[in-house]
Amino acid sequence: MPHLTLEYSANLADASSMAQLCETLAQVLDAQRDENGARVFPRGGIRTRALRCEQYFIADGDPGNAFLHGCLKIGAGRSQAVRRATGDALFDAIKQHFALAFASQGLALSLEIVEFSEEGAWKHNNLHARLKNASS
Numbered sequence: 001m002p003h004l005t006l007e008y009s010a011n012l013a014d015a016s017s018m019a020q021l022c023e024t025l026a027q028v029l030d031a032q033r034d035e036n037g038a039r040v041f042p043r044g045g046i047r048t049r050a051l052r053c054e055q056y057f058i059a060d061g062d063p064g065n066a067f068l069h070g071c072l073k074i075g076a077g078r079s080q081a082v083r084r085a086t087g088d089a090l091f092d093a094i095k096q097h098f099a100l101a102f103a104s105q106g107l108a109l110s111l112e113i114v115e116f117s118e119e120g121a122w123k124h125n126n127l128h129a130r131l132k133n134a135s136s
Contacts, residue, residue, distance in 0.1 A: 002029055002041050002074045004090070006050040009058065012066040012101065021097050022048040025070075028089050034082050041074070044128035058108065065106035070094065076115045087113055 004025055008018065026048045032040035058065035072090065074083075091111045101107055 001045045002072055002086075003045075003047040004029065004049070004070060004072045006048070006068060006070050007053055008050060008068040009056045009066045010052050010054050011063070012068060012098070012107070017097075018050040018052070021094070022050055024093055024097065025090055028093050029086070032082070032086050032089065034079070040078065040082055040086065042128060044125065044131045059106065062106060065108075066101065067108040068094065068098065068110070069108075070111040072111065072113045074113060074115055075121075076117050078115075083113055083115075087111060 006018070006021070006025075013021075026046050029041050029046050029048070030043055034040050056067070058067055070090065072086070074086075078086075091109075094109055094111065095102070098107060098109060102109070
């Protein structure tokens with residue numbers, strides 16, 4: 001973990017723009033450090049994805065209105081300061097990415113962080129080991 005899912009209205013961005021945003025946000029997650037300077041999220045657990053919504057209705061129904069909502073799922077146990085810093089860094093990157101769209105159309109941007117317990121999660125992943133071996 002972390003897994004970041006972006007849902008966005010089809011009128012907001014094209015696939016290449018969203019691919020760039022996914023890469024940028026993955027880099028933001030990878031750059032997060034805790035109060036002691038330690039990596040917050042293991043690189044092998046970082047996932048970003050964007051889901052284009054073809055059907056939507058926003059506010060007053062103006063077809064120019066657009067939205068993006070991000071949901072970051074993380075394992076429990078990180079401090080409030082780490083969660084806040086991570087959310088701030090992600091949301092700043094999202095706002096920067098859509099600054100021109102925000103200036104020219106109705107746009108709703110949002111982000112939430114959801115913690116879950118390991119007790120309710122199943123994982124089978126060889127990425128951590130592969131990344132560790134690649135850096136050795």
